[in-house]
Amino acid sequence: MLAVSNLSAGYGSFQALFGVxxxxxxxxxxxxxxxxxxxxxxLLRAISKLIEASAGEITMEGTRLNELPAHEVIGRGIxxxxxxxRLFPRLTVEENLRMGAFSARRKFAERLRFAYGLFPxxxxxxxxxAGTLSGGEQQMCAIARxxxxxxxxxxxxxxxxxxxxxxxxxxxxxVKRICAExxxxxxxEQNVQQVLKVxxxxxxxxxxxxxxxxxxxxxxxxxxxxxxxxGL
Amino acid sequence: xxxxxxxxxxxxxxxxxxxxxxxxxxxxxxxLLWAYxxxxxxxMGRLGMVSLGHGAFLGIGAYAVVMFWNxxxxxxxxxxxxxxxxxxxxxxxxxxxxxxxxxxxxYFALVTLALSEVTRLVIVALRDYTGGSLGATPxxxxxxxxxxxxxxxxxxxxxxWFYVILAVWLVGLWIWARVDRSMTRLALEAISQExxxxxxxxxxxxxxxxxxxxxxxxxTSIGGVLYAQYQxxxxxxxxxxxxxxxxxxxxxIAGGMFVMLGPTVGAxxxxxxxxxxxxxxxxxxxxxxALDLAVYGLMLVLFIIYMPKxxxxxxxxxxxxxxxxxxxxxxxxxxxxxx
Amino acid sequence: MEIFDIFLLEAVVxxxxxxxxxxxxSLGLNLIFGVIDVVWICYxxxxxxxxxxxxxxxxxxxxxxxxxxxxxxxxxxxxxAAMHQFVIRPVLAAEPINQLLVTGGxxxxxxxxxxxxxxxxxxNLGVRMTPIVVGEMSISAPRVIAxxxxxxxxxxxxxLLTRTYIGTAIRAIxxxxxxxxxxxVNPDRVFLVTSALGGALAGLGACLLVLQYxxxxxxxxxxxxxxxxxxxxxxxxxxxxxxxxxxxxAQFISVGGFFLHIEWGYVIAFAxxxxxxxxxxxxxxGAR
Numbered sequence: 006m007l008a009v010s011n012l013s014a015g016y017g018s019f020q021a022l023f024g025v026x027x028x029x030x031x032x033x034x035x036x037x038x039x040x041x042x043x044x045x046x047x048l049l050r051a052i053s054k055l056i057e058a059s060a061g062e063i064t065m066e067g068t069r070l071n072e073l074p075a076h077e078v079i080g081r082g083i084x085x086x087x088x089x090x091r092l093f094p095r096l097t098v099e100e101n102l103r104m105g106a107f108s109a110r111r112k113f114a115e116r117l118r119f120a121y122g123l124f125p126x127x128x129x130x131x132x133x134x135a136g137t138l139s140g141g142e143q144q145m146c147a148i149a150r151x152x153x154x155x156x157x158x159x160x161x162x163x164x165x166x167x168x169x170x171x172x173x174x175x176x177x178x179x180v181k182r183i184c185a186e187x188x189x190x191x192x193x194e195q196n197v198q199q200v201l202k203v204x205x206x207x208x209x210x211x212x213x214x215x216x217x218x219x220x221x222x223x224x225x226x227x228x229x230x231x232x233x234x235x236g237l
Numbered sequence: 238x239x240x241x242x243x244x245x246x247x248x249x250x251x252x253x254x255x256x257x258x259x260x261x262x263x264x265x266x267x268x269l270l271w272a273y274x275x276x277x278x279x280x281m282g283r284l285g286m287v288s289l290g291h292g293a294f295l296g297i298g299a300y301a302v303v304m305f306w307n308x309x310x311x312x313x314x315x316x317x318x319x320x321x322x323x324x325x326x327x328x329x330x331x332x333x334x335x336x337x338x339x340x341x342x343x344y345f346a347l348v349t350l351a352l353s354e355v356t357r358l359v360i361v362a363l364r365d366y367t368g369g370s371l372g373a374t375p376x377x378x379x380x381x382x383x384x385x386x387x388x389x390x391x392x393x394x395x396x397x398w399f400y401v402i403l404a405v406w407l408v409g410l411w412i413w414a415r416v417d418r419s420m421t422r423l424a425l426e427a428i429s430q431e432x433x434x435x436x437x438x439x440x441x442x443x444x445x446x447x448x449x450x451x452x453x454x455x456x457t458s459i460g461g462v463l464y465a466q467y468q469x470x471x472x473x474x475x476x477x478x479x480x481x482x483x484x485x486x487x488x489x490i491a492g493g494m495f496v497m498l499g500p501t502v503g504a505x506x507x508x509x510x511x512x513x514x515x516x517x518x519x520x521x522x523x524x525x526x527a528l529d530l531a532v533y534g535l536m537l538v539l540f541i542i543y544m545p546k547x548x549x550x551x552x553x554x555x556x557x558x559x560x561x562x563x564x565x566x567x568x569x570x571x572x573x574x575x576x
Numbered sequence: 577m578e579i580f581d582i583f584l585l586e587a588v589v590x591x592x593x594x595x596x597x598x599x600x601x602s603l604g605l606n607l608i609f610g611v612i613d614v615v616w617i618c619y620x621x622x623x624x625x626x627x628x629x630x631x632x633x634x635x636x637x638x639x640x641x642x643x644x645x646x647x648x649x650x651x652x653x654x655x656x657a658a659m660h661q662f663v664i665r666p667v668l669a670a671e672p673i674n675q676l677l678v679t680g681g682x683x684x685x686x687x688x689x690x691x692x693x694x695x696x697x698x699x700n701l702g703v704r705m706t707p708i709v710v711g712e713m714s715i716s717a718p719r720v721i722a723x724x725x726x727x728x729x730x731x732x733x734x735x736l737l738t739r740t741y742i743g744t745a746i747r748a749i750x751x752x753x754x755x756x757x758x759x760x761v762n763p764d765r766v767f768l769v770t771s772a773l774g775g776a777l778a779g780l781g782a783c784l785l786v787l788q789y790x791x792x793x794x795x796x797x798x799x800x801x802x803x804x805x806x807x808x809x810x811x812x813x814x815x816x817x818x819x820x821x822x823x824x825x826a827q828f829i830s831v832g833g834f835f836l837h838i839e840w841g842y843v844i845a846f847a848x849x850x851x852x853x854x855x856x857x858x859x860x861x862g863a864r
Contacts, residue, residue, distance in 0.1 A: 053758060075757030085758050093751045096744065104748050107741055108760030154760065287673045289617075289680075331853065338857045342672045343615045347808045348853055354801040355846040362839040479797060483617075483680045490677065531692065534684025541678040542666045 006031045006189055007052070007083075007158055012061035014051040021047040023213045024061065029158065029191050034184040036200045036221070037193045039210035045193040046088050048210065049160045052191075053085040054078050065158070079108050084156035088163055090147040094136030098127055098146055101135050105153030112155060120149040123182070141172035148179065152188075159183065161192040165199065177203050201225045250403065253396035262395050268508045269402045270463060271488060273409040275500030277456035279489040280416055281449055284425040285341070289482050290331075290349030293356040294324040294454045296477025298461025300360055300367060303375045303471060306389065308366060313390040317462045321455045327352070328454035329447065336446040350479055357478035372472030375465060390466045398467050405463060406501075409456060413497050416452065425449060487537050493547025502549045510536070584834060586713040591830030593715070593723040595823035597784055600726035601799075602806045602818035603733060604777030610813035611750045611770045613672070614664055617679040619778060620800030621686035622659075626652040626782025627791045628690060631699055641703070648786075649779035656775020657768050664771075665764070683796070690793035698790040722784035729780045730819070733773070746770050750813075802842075805849050811862025821860060825849075 007029040015021045021044040029035045037045050050056045052063055054075040063070040065081045073081070084105075092101050102120060106113040121128035124145045130138060135146055144164055151159060164180065165173040177199045184190055184203070194200040201207060201221040208218040209229060217229055253262065278291050301320035305311040331352055335345055361369050378389035385392050392398055424445045465471050474480060484507075492503025514529050544551050605619050616622070626648045633644035663682060667674045705717035737743035749756050749766050756763045789795070806825050810817025825845050833841025852860065 055754070055757065074762070076760050076762040079758065079760040087755055087758065091752055091755045093748045095751055096748060100744055100748075103741065103744055104759045104761075107745060110741060151758075287676070289676075331850070334854045334857050340857045343609070343613075343676060344808065344812055344857070346673065346676055347615065347804050347812070348857070350801060351805050351808070351846065351849055351853075354805075355843070355850065358839065358843055358846060362837070362843050479801060483683065486677060486680070528688065528692070530684050531688030534681045534686075534688060537681030537684065538663055538678050539681075541670075541674050541681065542663075545667075545670060545674055 006033075006066055007191065008062075008064045009048075009052065010062050012048070012051060012058055012063065014047055014056055014058045014061075016047075016056070020059070021213050022051065025210070025213070025215055027208050027215065027218070029189060031157075031189055032187065033206065034180075034190045034192070034204040036204040036207040037191070037210050038195070038197050038200060038207055039216075041195065042212070043210045044213040045195075045210055046162055047213075049085060049162050049191070049193055052078075053083060053160060055085075079154050079156070082157035083160060084151035084154050084158070085160040086147050086151045086162060086164065088166065090140075090143045092135040092138075092143055092146055092150070095134055097132050098135055098138070099131040101146055101150050102127075102153050105150035107154075109154050113153070116153050116155060120152060123152075123179075124149050139172075140168050141175065144168065144172075144176055145179070148183070152183075156188070158189045158191065161190060163194055164192070165194065165196045173199065197225075246407065250400070253399050259395060262399060264508060264512065266395065266399055266402050266467065268504050269399075269406045270460065270467070271507070272501035272504035273402070273406045273463075274457060274460040275485055275488040275492070275504055276406075276409045276413055276497075277453050277460060278485045279494040279500045280413055280456070281453040282486070282489055283494045284449060286446060286450065287346055287486065288349040288453075289346045289479065289486065290352035291453075291457050291485050292353035292477040292479065292482035293327060293349075294457040295461040295464070295481060295485075296353070296356045296360060296473065297324050297327065298458030299465040299471045299476040300373070300461075301458075302390075302462045303373050303465050304366060307373070307376050312388045313462060313466060314388070317459065320458050320462055324454045324458035325451050328450050332447050332450045333443070336443040336450075339442075350482070353478055353482045357473045360473045360477060367473075370473060372470055374470050377469075391469070402463060402467070405459070410497055410501075412452065412456065416449065417497070487533065487540075490545075490547055491536065491540055493550030493553075495546065496549050496553060499547050499549045503547065506548060507533070582712045584831070586715070587830045587834035588827065589713065589715060590719065591827040592823065593719045594830060595826035596723035596726040597719075597781070598803065598806055598826055599819045599822035600729050600777060600784070601781045601803045602810070602822055603730055603815055604774040604781070605803055605807050606810075606813055606815045606818045607733070607746075607770060607777070608774040609807070610815065611746055612660070612664075612668075612767050613813075614668070614675045615679065615804075615812075616656075616659075616682075616774070617676055618659075618683040618686055618796070620796030620803060621683050621690075622652050622655055622775060622778045623782045623785065623799075624690060624791070624793065624796045625655060625686060626779040627786040627795075628694060628699075630783055630786050631701055631791055634701065645783040648783050649776050652779030652782060653772045653776035656778065657772040659775075660768060660771035665767075687793050687796065694791075694793065696793065698792050700790045701786050703787055716788070718784075718787035722787060725780065725784055729777060733777065736773070742766070742769055746773075802845075805846065809849055809852055809859055811859030814859065814861045817859055817861030824860075 009028065010026045012025045013020065013022050025048060027035075027037070037048060039045055047056065051058050052070070054070065054073060058071065065083060068081060070078065070081065093104065096104070099117075102117060103113065106116060109116070121131075126142060127146055127149055130142065135143065138146060148161070148164070161180065164176050168176065173196065180190065180192065181203050190204070192200060192204065201224060204221050206219065207221050207224050209216045209224065217224070252265065257265075274295065278288070281288055298317070298320045301323060302313040302316035305316035305319065306313060331348060334340075335348060340348065360367050364370075367373055375389070375391070378386040378391050385394070385397065461476055464476065488503035488507050489500040490503070491506050492501060493499030510532060511529050514532065540547070546554060601623070605616065609615055629651045630644045630648040633639040633647055634641055639647070659679075659682060663678055664675055667678055703718070707714045708717050708720060737747055745756070745759070745761050745766050746769065748759070749761070749763060753763060756766070785799075802825070806821045807818050809825065810819070810821030825848075828845035828848050829841045831841075832844040833839075836844075856862070
């Protein structure tokens with residue numbers, strides 16, 4: 006479904022990604038793991054076109070994304086849940102979800118019902134300003150907002166960041182449930198242990214380059230990850 | 238650079254002796270006066286404090302001296318310091334809360350805009366004293382063939398005014414240079430980049446900003462004093478209010494407010510623009526009122542979009558880029574194999 | 577004594593009516609600043625153009641007043657959008673002061689254009705309406721109409737911002753501009769719509785002003801600064817603050833002008849402004 010080949014990207018004169026190649030097949034759950042500063046967030050931002058790639062190609066179901074303006078990516082079926090949630094703090098929960106459905110207004114009502122079915126707590130708080138929600142609730146809202154556009158591929162940027170351990174558990178359970186619903190997921194995470202239990206495959210990204218990849222279980226067992234994180 | 242500057246000033250000083258006509262001399266005087274006023278503004282403007290309210294200080298300077306002379310018979314030698322003190326007081330009243338509460342950017346610009354408008358309104362409202370929108374004229378002290386009155390600061394010979402304003406202009410440039418070289422300027426550049434960081438290393442933000450503001454306000458009010466004494470006619474629209482405030486900003490920016498002579502170039506530019514249009518259109522100029530205003534506005538828009546560093550600023554940048562390129566080609570080894 | 581009270585009441589009522597009109601005017605400016613982070617220094621000049629549009633269409637082309645007003649709103653809306661696209665957008669990434677100055681240049685341009693087109697004579701729409709008499713108070717009818725229309729305009733804007741997708745997008749972009757593309761929203765388009773909306777509000781204000789006041793190329797300089805002050809007083813970008821500040825300011829002008837000469841009413845209002853700036857420079861409802 007998603008094919009990234011030889012992608013290089015960065016911020017101004019600072020290059021963060023060097024020739025990254027990966028792919029996500031339909032129905033899969035794929036993780037990109039790596040230590041701090043590896044370029045994981047940059048990778049997702051390059052895919053959703055928040056930043057421009059300096060080299061390489063990104064294709065979604067065969068269509069090239071390179072020339073696409075950022076606001077048309079969602080139309081290709083890619084929804085990005087950004088780092089730190091990034092809800093609109095003074096809009097209510099429901100208004101945030103409405104923004105998520107901006108590109109798919111006709112389906113708003115039914116998708117809203119689905120979202121509230123998945124996240125009953127959000128329905129309780131539907132008229133509350135999103136900024137007043139707890140960290141875990143905000144993450145749920147952010148994910149729900151992304152689902153409102155009816156995407157094929159969901160990009161999740163460190164969904165567990167900054168959350169209490171108990172909440173982290175529920176977030177990953179949620180991710181597992183989303184995968185079960187049939188969404189294709191590309192998740193970027195620092196919390197290696199938890200994420201490898203949820204996904205099918207994973208890539209190890211280190212200082213902008215893919216160090217290794219493979220089935221989640223295999224990667225978990227190998228010592229590569231520890232070496233990478235500990236800088237060995 | 239220095240000898241060139243001295244030569245230039247010396248040449249300029251010889252101007253009245255060239256037999257230049259009264260009207261061209263008047264133009265040069267106005268040019269230097271506005272150059273001085275624009276320079277005063279840019280002392281604040283270049284350090285991130287863009288004021289749209291300097292009309293207030295100009296107006297206070299102009300009206301204070303005229304009112305003191307006309308109503309109390311007090312010479313401008315007394316009226317001017319009072320005007321300056323009033324301006325400084327106003328600058329503190331507005332500056333202190335603004336700087337203490339970190340009011341910057343749009344907010345600051347609009348608050349200063351309010352200031353110039355309040356001043357204009359007060360001048361108009363006090364019409365029994367100021368003559369309101371009709372304007373005011375200092376009572377003449379040049380009766381019975383006297384060409385000079387030092388006490389009243391009125392001179393009918395233009396060349397006297399030329400030297401006075403030339404001197405003031407030079408002093409203005411000197412002050413600009415002193416502020417430029419002072420620690421305050423470094424402090425303020427740090428502030429304009431990252432105010433919290435600057436404050437955290439002990440730079441007293443409020444005091445630094447206030448210092449520069451007071452200098453700028455005081456200088457501008459002197460400009461108002463000179464304008465009133467030279468033109469011998471002032472009205473609220475030409476010396477206070479948003480119109481003249483914007484004109485000051487435009488003049489400084491068009492010339493380049495980060496360079497010492499930038500505002501002067503701006504004054505020359507706006508003058509040439511006005512006179513050029515007048516000459517080019519002749520009678521038609523009368524038929525198309527406000528054409529210079531239209532060109533003004535258009536130029537401001539175009540300048541901000543395409544030449545935000547101003548004429549002089551852009552010219553200097555272009556020159557430094559040129560010399561940089563030349564020096565590189567001189568120092569790099571030639572590719573053709575010659576050692 | 578009774579008459580004294582009645583006239584004071586009349587001043588208060590006039591103040592309320594004026595407050596409504598000022599509230600509408602400040603709404604447009606606050607909207608533009610709150611969303612795009614730009615101050616249209618030439619906002620009053622846009623209103624002036626709107627006033628001339630209504631005047632020309634109605635008196636020179638014989639359009640019915642309502643049609644001329646609708647056209648006025650449309651013209652200023654288009655002008656606002658065009659100004660954003662061609663003048664502001666190129667400097668949107670530059671220093672904020674550049675945006676301020678570029679609209680300052682537009683101020684000169686619009687004034688000059690109006691002078692060239694219409695000359696410096698004062699024009700008047702010539703609409704005469706009998707005053708509304710309530711007890712012993714006499715209230716000008718155009719003022720009441722203006723108040724009602726202003727409230728309608730404010731209500732319509734509120735509905736647009738809260739009940740429509742584009743309105744929600746406008747509010748969203750002022751809270752987080754960077755992630756708007758992730759919602760499938762083109763930020764440039766939202767800014768353009770916002771500019772058109774701000775222009776439309778200015779145009780509506782023009783229609784209401786033209787009923788009551790003479791038109792002149794430089795009238796922007798008379799009420800422009802007042803609108804800016806009201807916005808700053810209420811907290812720049814804060815639409816509710818602008819509304820509150822409008823009514824307070826209008827009372828100062830009206831009641832102050834009642835006790836003293838009308839001009840002093842303005843001076844008092846301005847002095848009040850400076851006093852508030854001393855105490856709370858971020859505005860009454862401004863965030864700190």
